[in-house]
Amino acid sequence: MDPQSAWITTPLTAGLLRGALEVERTEHGILPHRLPAAARAQCADAQLASAESQPSGVRLAFRTRATAVELDTLPTKRQYVGAPPRPDGVYDLVVDGRLTAQATVTGGHTLIVDLTDGTTEHRPGRPGTLRFTDLPEGAKDIEIWLPHNETTELVALRTDAPVEPAPDAGRRVWLHHGSSISHGSDAASPTAVWPALAASLGGVELINLGLGGSAVLDPFTARVLRDTPADLISVKIGINLVNADLMRLRAFTPAVHGFLDTIREGHPTTPLLVVSPILCPMHEDTPGPSAPDLGGLGGGRLRFVPMGDPAEVAGGKLTLRVIRDELARIVAQRAAEDPALHYLDGRELYGEDDVEELPLPDQLHPDAATHRRMGERFAALAFAEGGAFG
Template sequence: MPSWTTTPLTAGLLRGALDLEHTARGVLPHRLPARARAQCTDGQLLMAESQPSGVRLVFRTRATAVELDTLPTKRVYAGAPPRPDGVYDLLVDGRPAGRGTVPGGNTLFIDMGSGTFDSRPGPVGTLRFTGLPERDKTVEIWLPHDETTELVALRTDAPVEPAPEPGRPVWLHHGSSISHGSDAESPTATWPALAAALGGVELVNLGLGGSALLDPFTARAMRDTPADLISVKIGINLVNTDLMRLRAFTPAVHGFLDTIREGHPTTPLLVVSPLLCPIHEDTPGPSAPDLGGLAEGRLRFRAAGDPAERAAGKLTLAVIRDELSRVVAQRAADDPNLHHLDGRDLYGEADFAELPLPDGLHPDAAAHRRIGERFAALAFADGGPLSPPDRPGREGPRSGR
């Protein structure tokens, strides 16, 4: 048996989280600060921001064995088969070196028909990685992107110290469940994580499933987060929820961008419109689950709006794309670091024909990889709107206040 060293779980070991809540058992990473969480009690938002997409433990050690005690929260949907356990990815010196899961944990029961949530407590579980190389190295443990994960204890068979800052530009991204990583294979295989690896940037992922709704508190969180490169992907959740009409949408986009610019006045900022989603291209929301499909072990969504309602200002993806293009063009006259990307350049009609959306809304693992590769090529490549600051045509690093 190895002689274990227990290391306190502190903010210095974590990347990708904006807040760390101390709990009775350990610490819970959050992707929105406490002030933002206090301004909205929506269960979907609070669940999404506590799921640590892009959050990872990073440390230096000679350890050959690592144990991490966690208290996960598993989701169970009424009428649906059990979901697989959340995946943890291990990287050693930036290279994939293992993958694991943690059984047990709390259970969150969700009834999509009634929109209700019910939670039940469960036990702490342990993640183990062994056989790591016996040398000084950087170890990263990427937490499950879609499973709330309370960190309880970190044990290693050699001392641990925080890894030095990587020196890569920080990319701050906000989007919907697609950016969050819905249906991705693992936390390093979400499209933002893949794009960040290909682009050589450090990811802070504010993809919030069901909650990219132009909320002012999210804009303020982005305003106050240090970043060298920023992107916001806007649209699909506003249609999903049927939250606002065109009259409210345009000022809300301006306000969201204005707030980000208060903290990042010259940082490259890319506005990304929605990926192709045929059910909502010309049909407004809300999106509704096919509850009959749940009983058969499959989840699909349908558009519950009426195309005729566009005349009353209801939003569709086509309407949103046109308006975002217009807004960015208007603002770019005074903001040369503001850019626009049509989401269909990341996933369009040809991609849908080859890699259809399994549930009507979310891309599968193969599509995540394609989107990540395309985003890296379109945004991070030399001359792209988010080409890192140390590349030609860019000034030095920028940060929030």
Template sequence: MPQKKPARNHDRITTPLTADLVRGALELEHTEHGVLPHRLPARARAQCTDPQLAVVESQSSGVRLVFRTRATAVELDTLRTKRTYVGAPPRPDGLYDLVVDGRLTDRASVPNGNTVTIDMVAGTAEHRAGPPGTVTFTDLPGDLKTVEIWLPHNETTELIALRTDAPVEPDQDRNRRVWLHHGSSISHGSDAAGPTGIWPAVAASLGGVELINLGFGGSALLDPFTARAMRDTPADLISVKIGINLVNHDVMRMRAFTPAVHGFLDTIREGHPTTPLLVVSPILCPIQEDTPGPCAPDIAGIAEGRLRFRAMGDPEDPTPGKLTLRVIRDELSRIVAQRAEDDPHLHHLDGLALYGEPEATTLPLPDDLHPDAETHRHIGERFAELAFAPGGAFAPTEAPGDSADRAG
């Protein structure tokens, strides 16, 4: 039986989904359905054939529609692509968070869409196509306001149509500083409650800044194309969270790690020579503190209907230069101290100050790798306290928008 379409109110106004309404994306790709926000530009995507990166950079972590309107009803048609895992607990539907004048007022999900079912034991993926869906928000206040619709952080979302019962215009108030952040799945938002609950979004809200989140699940690997994308992106504040994926994937030894960090930071500095740049080391992850990678899903756990991760390396492995989280923290601290002698705008933040031994006791990582919703909020609050407060790397030093070092 064909699916019945919801009735439409004929007085709805359709507004084209253009770049001036979308924040947090580096590029919009035109598709057969509408536009697909990307968090890496096409040139960067062309330089990597890893399907994992292709998936996560297209997921809309930190991406939102922002506009001014008197509308009391908003409808957004999208086509989502959701991932599920054979044998693992069902993943909840991605959420759309409605923020009105800076306050989260509602959240909803979109039905239907595409599904990719991944069998981590067999190493296969099955794609099932589905129709678009609509998320609707009603009973908004009728006065002029700023509306933000934060897209699901853990789903690929093609934007098809925006309809409202009053005209929409771009929000021209760009007076807030722009914070550009890069990190792993922890920054991407794995296991957060919703798109405004990922720790960078929590920190950005508390810090009063505009977020561009280049947190890529499983893909914070010091890739040169990511550094170039950051170099070319206008920003007032920049942070890079380095470490966990390098250990998870066991991709390099210390001989390659140190020059790669320098090269990544050098590239960013080509476009942002004096922008505050904060290097953040890994939060505590007990399974990888002293055990090198790789890290893999616990297959036995999947068979029992739970998803956990375990370190596959040997802590007694004598191979020179093996990376662990403890080794990476020490080396990042040394690298930043060395570079800061000639770069007064470069700063270091120990990830253990965000989540360390005390938090591991009260807020353990449910799958031994990723923080849950409460822990995301804790990390975001701690980052705001340490980075945006007076004396922090991102403490305001001038009127927002006055940065002479803004690229673009």
């Protein structure tokens, strides 16, 4: 940017955001939320509060002739006691639908997490600035995808030409709910999270309600899905119910029915795809809960181990195999009167044939390469002609 040029500061508003369901005004700027306040008020769980405020799938979207963009943000970064520092969250710049640059913001708040006793400590920090320069001349549509794994307050947006909200491209809106795997886990960047990649390949607008640790059939989440305008809906159910050891089969079946009933109250004929868990060898036949194995934490390696006993399945404990069988049965039963309801076995996204080539690094979450494979496969299965969203 020419140093003689004057920056134009554009007020940050909900109108410049996509993928967020609510925006909170803070002392610094705005904080995107993926669950509205009414839903957040019904659950005091710190894990959920952290997950929904991490802006997976949320992006600034605007049209401009600017060739330089600056964005001030105040991230909250997690740091685990005894582990090396985590890498800074990545911001993806997408220009006219093409990923063209990436950047990070240093500093910000730090949340110190001690996995041995579950305590946390919040250390305040200062905003930082990311810059994108040498953008192409002429009018263009710009998206800045926010880090999927860092709570991010937006402080200021500056450009060297005026900004207006991006026009509606007329694409269908896909509303997706799932666990940390849908949230992003170990994806390389926000546009590489598997639902984001699938949305790009499918030519749809994504609202990602992947909530790390919190895909547990909460009624308030079902009501959010019910009340959010969407052309396509998917719910990925299973892994969090097992690794939290949250319910037994007796409660699971009516909870799934209730969850789907609530969604159908607001979307009676919208294509609705139920996705069962991807393969996770440690919980295929062994119930939860899962627990962190902290032995390798100092070397930056966190692994999870199952704490349940396969013998407990007879008493109603859930495993991934039990959940898949029951979800397939429920969907088949309901689809007799609901032709827009569909089922996808998660092992078609990541299954037995993938484990040796792309093992789950911590035994629970897929890595960056697996996110790409899952996104490509979901697009091929769901968005193709004859697929649930075709």
